[in-house]
Amino acid sequence: MEVIRKKFVIDSLHLHSSTLAQAGWISLFAAFTAIGAQIEIPHAPIPFTMQTFFVLLSGAFLGARNGFMAQVLYIAAGAIGLPVFSGASFGLVRLFGLTGGYLMAFPFAAALIGYLVSIRQGYLWTVFAMFLGLTGIFTLGSLYLNVVALHDLNQAILSGFLIFSWWDILKLTAAAAIYTEFSKRYKKLPA
Numbered sequence: 001m002e003v004i005r006k007k008f009v010i011d012s013l014h015l016h017s018s019t020l021a022q023a024g025w026i027s028l029f030a031a032f033t034a035i036g037a038q039i040e041i042p043h044a045p046i047p048f049t050m051q052t053f054f055v056l057l058s059g060a061f062l063g064a065r066n067g068f069m070a071q072v073l074y075i076a077a078g079a080i081g082l083p084v085f086s087g088a089s090f091g092l093v094r095l096f097g098l099t100g101g102y103l104m105a106f107p108f109a110a111a112l113i114g115y116l117v118s119i120r121q122g123y124l125w126t127v128f129a130m131f132l133g134l135t136g137i138f139t140l141g142s143l144y145l146n147v148v149a150l151h152d153l154n155q156a157i158l159s160g161f162l163i164f165s166w167w168d169i170l171k172l173t174a175a176a177a178i179y180t181e182f183s184k185r186y187k188k189l190p191a
Contacts, residue, residue, distance in 0.1 A: 022066055029058035029070035030077065033106070034084035045098050045149065046160055048167050049086050052137060055106045056130045056175040059113030061182070067110030075103055101144020102137055109133035121183060126176040134168055 036050035059067035078084045078095060085094050085103070095103060116129035138161040146156035 025062055026066050026070045026073060029054060029062060029067070030073040033058065033071065033074040034077065034082075037084060037086045038088060040086050043163070044159075045145065046102070046141070046164075047086050048164065050171070051086070051102075051106070052109075052134060052168060053171040053175055055110050055137070056113060056133060056172065057179060059110035059133060060117050060126065060130070060175070060179040062110070062114060063118060064111040064114035067114040068107045071107035071110045075106065078103075096148075098145055098149055099141070100148070102141035104144070105137040105140040109137045112136060117179070117183075121180075123176055123180040126180055127172065130172045130176055134172060138164060138168075 032054040033051055036052075036054045039050040041048035055071060058070045061067075062070055074084060075095065078090045079092055081090050083090045086099070094100075110133070113129045113133040116132065117126055142156045142160035143153075145160040146153050150156045150159070
């Protein structure tokens with residue numbers, strides 16, 4: 001009976017430390033996304049930022065569930081008033097403003113990327129997974145931009161999607177390289 005009790009205590013401690021580690025990683029990637037939002041090149045109607053770089057990495061490193069949760073935490077922090085959105089902005093007005101579609105797509109993109117990299121490894125596959133995630137972000141963001149502001153789908157695609165192509169190709173290739181190199185050394189983040 002004593003052996004069973006000790007095993008239960010050890011298993012409980014491991015589960016508790018694993019849960020704390022996961023919460024730490026989720027919080028860290030939410031914070032990285034907030035920092036990425038502050039690295040901004042002003043552009044109308046949507047600024048160039050580094051947010052999506054960290055969305056890509058959160059999905060790849062944390063997996064589908066925790067990547068999703070990291071981005072939900074990021075959005076929730078901004079919704080309750082922390083200055084985490086681009087330009088140190090915050091609040092529901094910003095969340096449902098011009099960039100709302102992009103922001104709302106972040107958790108789903110991270111989940112998709114996390115799922116895809118969990119089923120296969122390699123640089124090209126990671127690029128493909130991240131490309132799909134970015135395409136989802138920019139598709140939803142452009143459609144939302146069209147509905148709330150531009151009312152011209154061609155203009156929304158041009159100014160909300162295509163304008164970011166060169167910038168996001170750079171971020172995607174860098175994020176895929178970072179994740180691929182890290183995953184060669186470590187099978188998963190320490191938890």
